Amino acid sequence: GIQVEQSPPDLILQEGANSTLRCNFSDSVNNLQWFHQNPWGQLINLFYIPSGTKQNGRLSATTVATERYSLLYISSSQTTDSGVYFCAVGADSNYQLIWGAGTKLIIKP
Amino acid sequence: DVKVTQSSRYLVKRTGEKVFLECVQDMDHENMFWYRQDPGLGLRLIYFSYDVKMKEKGDIPEGYSVSREKKERFSLILESASTNQTSMYLCASKSGSYEQYFGPGTRLTVT
Numbered sequence: 001g002i003q004v005e006q007s008p009p010d011l012i013l014q015e016g017a018n019s020t021l022r023c024n025f026s027d028s029v030n031n032l033q034w035f036h037q038n039p040w041g042q043l044i045n046l047f048y049i050p051s052g053t054k055q056n057g058r059l060s061a062t063t064v065a066t067e068r069y070s071l072l073y074i075s076s077s078q079t080t081d082s083g084v085y086f087c088a089v090g091a092d093s094n095y096q097l098i099w100g101a102g103t104k105l106i107i108k109p
Numbered sequence: 110d111v112k113v114t115q116s117s118r119y120l121v122k123r124t125g126e127k128v129f130l131e132c133v134q135d136m137d138h139e140n141m142f143w144y145r146q147d148p149g150l151g152l153r154l155i156y157f158s159y160d161v162k163m164k165e166k167g168d169i170p171e172g173y174s175v176s177r178e179k180k181e182r183f184s185l186i187l188e189s190a191s192t193n194q195t196s197m198y199l200c201a202s203k204s205g206s207y208e209q210y211f212g213p214g215t216r217l218t219v220t
Binding site for chain 2: 030041048096102
């Protein structure tokens with residue numbers, strides 16, 4: 001099955017810094033999502049991005065499907081950005097997503 | 110606005126009790142999912158449903174069953190709760206190959 005690897009596993013930054021999170025996947029996909037899990041456990045949709053580039057405020061994401069990776073950029077980090085960021089991919093229209101292990105981000109004030 | 114709701118945020122049950130976790134979505138999605146999340150193990154799929162009354166086992170179905178009698182509602186049932194089922198349970202829904210949306214989660218403790 002498809003393997004998903006996220007890097008780095010942990011990231012500690014000062015408020016205001018920029019960061020890049022990476023997601024590598026081992027096969028072709030037709031679904032790729034980035035999620036942020038907040039300290040209360042809620043998984044919040046950031047991007048649905050099987051290919052191309054999207055931006056939403058301070059966050060943007062790029063997926064290069066032919067090279068099997070996706071990047072999540074966070075600019076001008078705030079303490080509320082802390083949490084775990086997950087990448088999940090799918091290769092079947094109806095069924096499950098395959099999850100990466102996540103990147104734990106801590107933003108210090 | 111997209112909405113997936115779960116019946117409880119926190120739940121405490123005793124070993125051997127029958128436990129029902131309810132999930133409701135208002136997006137007319139065909140597909141619904143139940144995951145559990147444990148520290149160091151990530152999200153693991155328990156069961157999913159691609160239509161009313163249809164279900165498929167995920168990666169860890171043992172000790173669980175599900176019910177989908179209406180399109181908007183997907184229930185997870187622990188027939189006889191055990192302490193190793195203490196976990197965070199997350200429900201999700203999606204349509205086709207598009208975005209999957211999650212509910213707020215239920216933290217279940219079995220004592």
